[in-house]
Amino acid sequence: MRSAWSTHRIREAEERVLAVTPDGALMRRAAWGIARQALAMLRERTGGVAGRRVLLLVGAGNNGGDALWAGAFLRKRAVAVDALLLAPERAHAEGLAALRSAGGRVVQAPTRADLAVDGIVGLSARGPLRPAAAEVVARLDAPVLAVDLPSGVDPDTGAVDGPAVTAAATVTFGGCKPVHFLAAERCGALTLVDLGLDLPDPDFGVLDRADVAAAWPLPGADDDKYTQGVVGITAGSSTYPGAAVLATGSAVRATSGMVRYAGSAAEEVNRRYPEVVVTGSVGDAGRVQAWVAGPGMGTGHPARDVLRAVLEQGVPVCVDADGITLLAKHPELWDARDPGVPVLLTPHDREFARVAEPRGIELGADRVAAAKALAAELGATVLLKGHATVVAGPDGRALVNPARSHWLATAGSGDVLSGVVGALLAAGLDPVLAGGAAAFVHVRAGELAAAGAPTSASKVVDAVPDAIRDVVG
Ligand SMILES: NC(=O)C1=CN([C@@H]2O[C@H](COP(=O)(O)OP(=O)(O)OC[C@H]3O[C@@H](n4cnc5c(N)ncnc54)[C@H](O)[C@@H]3O)[C@@H](O)[C@H]2O)[C@@H](O)CC1
């Protein structure tokens, strides 16, 4: 698992190491990491390094200092290095001296380059690129290697509110920052240079394939259809039977355990998935180990009563879509649950706001903080959908799942996710891990279904087994 720390935590840890490290040693280690990556990129793109051209974009602080030192190292490999100083009077003095004495040039306007190094702004970045930097960046045609993070993107939230760098690669130092996962597409390939920092618990973790494989429940020799966890789905309505078919189908594809469906779309569900045991109501459904409630179920009083019946059953519940709206409209529904039993909400932004705003929690740029605050307030796990999905538990733990493509932005995609979450909750996974692993497999299924062209939620459902195979295989 990779982890991310907000900038103030990285800074505190850096200061402890700086206090016991010779002056400039940390910066030179960081700069050497940049130089190595630059050499690798030059080799890969141009077949060599000697005589290739690198343009350094140098801002006012230590981020620019890193770039200047990296330029000095590159000169030693006979790379031609030009430095464009965006705040000449505040450029890092030692770094500039090192570059000059290694034969680097200071230029007044961008020069032709095989690679640009973005040392405009790093940990202290606030807001988008200022106009002078924005103009230079807009005119670049070389690939960009970002020092620490792509300038103009908020380091702690990944928010982009104006001109910003899109890097082909980023080299960061000491520990990853939230931007690296919340705006992964701006960072390109990420490398971490170890600075020997003693870091506290991270702000959030990022599951990799091996973590999801280790967590994914696989049937053993002694398992039957009941022991792997029975999933109950209550979803759909006469207006929206499709949501029931998608969520149920996705649970069927995600587990070899049993799936039950309770609701008014029983016939449609059974026609498509004969292996599902269907009934008209939650009360008649029989025992399940977890429920998924909400997709397309409506927001009227009958749906409210169904949700209450589900919450009263004392098993983990994934509440999605209309279920979330019902919880916002009828906060007393929370009283129906046993507080010791996990509830996992899977809101998109508008659903999140419906539940959070009456409780004084705003969904601002810091999506991780907002999801954590709502999870703590509700005593429930919150999976906030978005380009990067955030899963926050009531105990302060959080996971982020960066998306790698946009194909999952399609109608019914959320119903598919909730079915996978349900399968994992029924198997007994911790809800934060269930949310994180489900989001991971959901993204993979989306990629497989799309294969580079628009797809549909039904196709994503069908791709779930391939996605699981791809992860656990
Ligand atoms: N602290 C350390 O020990 C280390 C720091 N390192 C580098 O130092 C960086 C942090 O350096 P600094 O704290 O000096 O600050 P930065 O270099 O991030 O920023 C410098 C100044 O830029 C200005 N600025 C802020 N937002 C801007 C924007 N949008 N457009 C233009 N200018 C803006 C501000 O005046 C800010 O003080 C890290 O990102 C990393 O690259 C590395 O050398 C490793 C060691």
Ligand SMILES: [K+]
């Ligand atoms: K930067």
